[in-house]
Structure formats: C-alpha cells, structure tokens
Amino acid sequence: MGFFFHTGRYFMMLKSVFAKPEKHRIYLRQLFYEIENLGVNSVGIVVIISLFMGGIMTIQFAYSLANPLYPKALVGLGTRDTLLLEFSSTILALIMAGKIGSNITSEIGTMRVTEQIDSLEIMGINSASYLILPKIIAVVFIFPFLYILSAFFGILGGLLTGPIAGVITIPEYIEGIKWLFVPYYITFSIIKSLFFGFLVATVPSYFGYYVQGGALEVGKASTKAVVNTNILILFFDLVLTRLLLT
Amino acid sequence: MIEVKNIYKSFDGKDVLKNISIRFEKGKTNLIIGRSGSGKTVLLKSILGLFDVDSGEIWYDDRNFLTMDQKRRKQMRQEIGMVFQGGALFDSSTVEGNIRFPLDMFTRMTAKEKETRVAFCLNHVNIEKRAFKLFPSEISGGMQKRVAIARAIALNPKYLFCDEPNSGLDPETATVIDELIQNLTHEFQMTTIINTHDMNSVIEIGELVLFISKGEKAWVGTNKEILHSSNQTLNDFIFANKLYAQMRRDVEEG
Numbered sequence: 410m411g412f413f414f415h416t417g418r419y420f421m422m423l424k425s426v427f428a429k430p431e432k433h434r435i436y437l438r439q440l441f442y443e444i445e446n447l448g449v450n451s452v453g454i455v456v457i458i459s460l461f462m463g464g465i466m467t468i469q470f471a472y473s474l475a476n477p478l479y480p481k482a483l484v485g486l487g488t489r490d491t492l493l494l495e496f497s498s499t500i501l502a503l504i505m506a507g508k509i510g511s512n513i514t515s516e517i518g519t520m521r522v523t524e525q526i527d528s529l530e531i532m533g534i535n536s537a538s539y540l541i542l543p544k545i546i547a548v549v550f551i552f553p554f555l556y557i558l559s560a561f562f563g564i565l566g567g568l569l570t571g572p573i574a575g576v577i578t579i580p581e582y583i584e585g586i587k588w589l590f591v592p593y594y595i596t597f598s599i600i601k602s603l604f605f606g607f608l609v610a611t612v613p614s615y616f617g618y619y620v621q622g623g624a625l626e627v628g629k630a631s632t633k634a635v636v637n638t639n640i641l642i643l644f645f646d647l648v649l650t651r652l653l654l655t
Numbered sequence: 656m657i658e659v660k661n662i663y664k665s666f667d668g669k670d671v672l673k674n675i676s677i678r679f680e681k682g683k684t685n686l687i688i689g690r691s692g693s694g695k696t697v698l699l700k701s702i703l704g705l706f707d708v709d710s711g712e713i714w715y716d717d718r719n720f721l722t723m724d725q726k727r728r729k730q731m732r733q734e735i736g737m738v739f740q741g742g743a744l745f746d747s748s749t750v751e752g753n754i755r756f757p758l759d760m761f762t763r764m765t766a767k768e769k770e771t772r773v774a775f776c777l778n779h780v781n782i783e784k785r786a787f788k789l790f791p792s793e794i795s796g797g798m799q800k801r802v803a804i805a806r807a808i809a810l811n812p813k814y815l816f817c818d819e820p821n822s823g824l825d826p827e828t829a830t831v832i833d834e835l836i837q838n839l840t841h842e843f844q845m846t847t848i849i850n851t852h853d854m855n856s857v858i859e860i861g862e863l864v865l866f867i868s869k870g871e872k873a874w875v876g877t878n879k880e881i882l883h884s885s886n887q888t889l890n891d892f893i894f895a896n897k898l899y900a901q902m903r904r905d906v907e908e909g
Contacts, residue, residue: 523746
C-alpha cells in the first residue's frame with residue numbers, strides 16, 4: 410500500500426510542480442541560482458572522482474589484460490567504454506544522488522519543518538512549483554555537461570596514470586581511445602543522464618516536501634531520498650540499457 | 656471582518672473543532688486562547704485554508720472562502736499577512752530580501768518603489784537600517800519576529816494572522832511585539848487574529864478573546880470582561896497563574 414501511496418503522491422506533486430509559474434522572472438532567477446548551487450558547485454567533485462577512477466580503471470584493465478597476446482590498446486578501449494557507457498552516467502548519477510539529493514531533501518525539508526513552505530502557500534505561491542521546478546530544470550540541464558566533463562577527465566586520468574604506473578605508454582593508450590569508437594555510446598549515455606537528472610531532482614524533492622516533524626525527520630528523509638533515488642537510477646539504467654542498447 | 660459559522664473539523668474520526676462560530680472584528684486584535692491541544696491552531700489553520708474543514712462557513716468580509724475556486728483563493732491570499740511562531744523567514748534571503756519577496760512576486764513596483772516600501776515596513780517595526788543586509792540567522796529572535804511582522808504587512812493586507820507571536824521571547828520583547836501588532840492593527844485597520852496562550856497578551860491587547868476548550872467555543876469576551884468571568888473552565892485556565900489569581904482578587908475587592 411505504501412508504494413502506491415508514495416507513487417500517487419509523487420505524481421500529484423509533479424502535477425503541482427509543472428503548473429504555470431506565478432512570475433517567470435523570479436523563477437528564472439531561482440533557476441540560475443540552482444544551476445550554480447547544484448551544478449557548478451558539483452564540478453570539483455566530479456573532476457576529482459573522474460580523474461581518480463579513470464586512473465584506477467586503467468591500472469586494473471592493464472592488470473587484467475596482462476597477456477602478451479592482447480594488444481595494449483585494449484586498456485585504453487576498456488577504460489573509454491566503461492567511462493562512456495556506465496561510470497560517467499550511472500555511477501556519477503549515484504554519487505550525485507548523494508551530494509545533490511541530500512542537499513535538496515535537507516533544504517526543502519528544513520523549509521517544511523520551519524513553516525517556510527506554509528508561509529509561501531499563505532502568500533498565494535505554489536510552493537511545490539517555486540521550490541522544485543527550478544531544481545528539476547537545473548539538474549536535468551547540468552547532468553549532460555557533468556557527464557561529458559566526467560568522461561573527459563576520466564580518460565585524462567587514465568592517460569596520466571597509465572604511463573606513470575608503467576602499465577601503458579601514451580601512444581598505446583591514445584590508440585585504444587580511438588579504437589572501435591562508437592559515437593552512439595555518448596548519445597545513449599546523455600539520454601540516460603537526462604533521466605537520472607530528473608530522478609535526482611524529483612525524488613529527493615518529494616521526500617523533503619512531505620517531511621513531518623523536526624531535524625531528526627529531515628535527516629531520516631535525506632537518507633531515504635538517497636537510497637530510493639539510487640534504487641530508481643539502477644532500475645532505469647537496466648530498462649534504458651535494454652531499450653536503447655540491445 | 657472574518658466570520659466563521661458552525662465549523663467542524665476532525666482528524667481520523669476524532670473531532671478537533673466542534674460547532675465553532677465567531678465574528679472577528681476589523682481594526683481589533685482578536686485573540687484565540689486555550690490549552691495546548693484545545694484546537695486553536697487547527698482553527699487558525701482552517702480559517703487560513705491550510706486545513707479543509709468538514710463543514711461550516713468561513714467569510715472574509717462578504718466572500719465565502721470555502722466556495723471560492725483555487726484561483727480566487729490564491730488572489731485572496733495576497734490580502735492575508737501571516738506571522739508564524741518561529742518567524743518562518745527565508746534563510747537564504749537577507750532581512751531586506753524577505754520583505755521584498757512578496758513585492759517581487761505580486762506587484763509591478765519599480766526597484767525604487769520596492770526599496771521605499773521595504774524601508775517603510777522595516778521602520779514600522781523598528782528595525783535599524785544596518786540590519787537590512789543581515790540574514791535571519793544573524794539577528795535575534797525578537798528581531799526575527801519583527802521582520803516577520805514587517806513581511807506580513809508588506810502587501811498592505813486586510814487580514815493579519817499571528818500564531819503564538821510571543822513564544823520564546825523574554826517578557827519585555829513580548830510586550831513590544833504585542834504593542835506593535837496592536838498598533839499596526841489600529842493604524843492599517845486590519846482584522847487581526849492572534850493565536851496565543853500568553854496571558855500577558857490577553858490582558859494587554861485582547862480586544863476580543865475567544866476561549867476554546869476541547870474543540871468547543873467555551874467563552875467570548877474582552878480583556879476587561881475576562882477578569883470577571885464566571886466560566887469555571889476559563890477561570891481554571893487563566894487563574895492557574897497566581898499573579899492573575901491575585902489580580903482577580905484585587906478586582907473583586909475593588
């Protein structure tokens with residue numbers, strides 16, 4: 410029963426979110442704020458994680474493919490495809506669900522328990538739309554950029570780490586990066602990142618918007634939001650992979 | 656004027672408001688008092704439309720709030736100012752930004768006009784100019800309440816609601832807030848409804864006092880009449896405080 414209740418209420422919330430805004434200019438101002446708050450402020454962590462993961466993947470591929478029969482370029486190819494297909498879209502979305510998702514739930518949840526949302530409602534403002542719509546647009550907009558950024562720095566991480574670790578040379582790695590490249594992988598992952606961006610913005614918003622109680626409940630709601638967003642990301646990853654890649 | 660007629664409200668089959676009828680007058684500070692859990696917050700939130708009542712009528716002057724469609728309700732809310740118990744100021748905005756927010760949202764004022772209106776509202780609640788750029792977390796509880804009052808009057812509302820405006824304040828600041836609300840009510844001729852259990856507020860500014868007990872209207876009168884009340888439930892509530900019990904004895908002894 411709980412599942413149907415939450416699903417129904419989630420879609421009811423989305424109906425309110427996509428209602429006509431009271432004043433477009435104010436929403437636009439909020440949108441720019443959210444792009445900076447949720448997007449630009451995530452660039453640092455995305456770059457760091459991607460650089461390290463690209464490097465680690467390169468070393469692990471080199472270790473797994475340590476057979477003279479395998480061409481060395483396979484290390485670059487493996488790193489590239491793992492980054493493009495899964496890491497920079499799905500794994501990054503899971504990480505962002507933790508960073509951005511908990512931020513969204515705690516912000517909206519705190520506004521709920523301190524009556525700031527009631528205050529908006531009493532002023533005659535559609536609080537769901539005012540608070541959540543700019544976040545959805547901001548996150549959906551920035552996720553493809555974060556994907557591209559992550560893929561680029563992941564590949565760069567491999568390029569820097571491989572030669573330093575002595576597992577592959579720069580020409581071999583670059584040859585692998587170019588080898589059997591399928592541009593559709595990028596299209597596929599950008600489509601996935603749009604879906605994941607929507608989930609990362611809406612699911613934590615839902616848990617924050619309907620929180621009841623005090624600080625403790627806001628904390629619990631943040632945890633629930635991250636767990637549920639992660640499960641949904643993995644589920645939709647499976648569905649989208651089946652639909653778009655096979 | 657706000658009038659409620661035969662309001663009933665229940666939660667999970669439990670009656671919280673039972674047949675409440677009252678007329679809150681314009682230009683007066685109307686108080687709702689009662690023990691914790693008596694239903695006063697539910698009544699306030701029902702009048703505001705935050706809770707849907709089971710039956711009854713709520714009139715804002717000649718407009719029946721409950722039969723309005725969502726669009727008209729939304730428009731009408733711009734005539735309502737609300738001061739929440741905790742202030743409910745927007746943490747991410749400065750003091751100035753909090754007051755400007757409803758002006759940005761609902762008016763076509765120029766930047767200069769907004770600036771003037773913000774200064775007017777903040778001056779009315781005695782906030783100094785140096786505090787305009789501070790964030791809510793950087794000001795005291797009393798100042799937060801005053802900023803909340805300034806925000807509530809920003810759109811020049813006809814109706815002002817205050818939910819326990821004195822909670823968490825020292826007696827001196829609480830008196831300042833009471834006087835401020837009463838002065839603004841008289842000056843702008845608003846219909847003000849205050850939800851409180853602060854007996855100082857009742858004695859100081861209770862121009863009309865509604866006492867609710869177990870979800871029912873138990874007594875209505877003024878702050879002058881309250882000291883002579885023969886309603887036992889009301890007396891048990893008010894004179895639990897020894898100071899007021901002594902005050903009543905003094906009044907009885909002339």
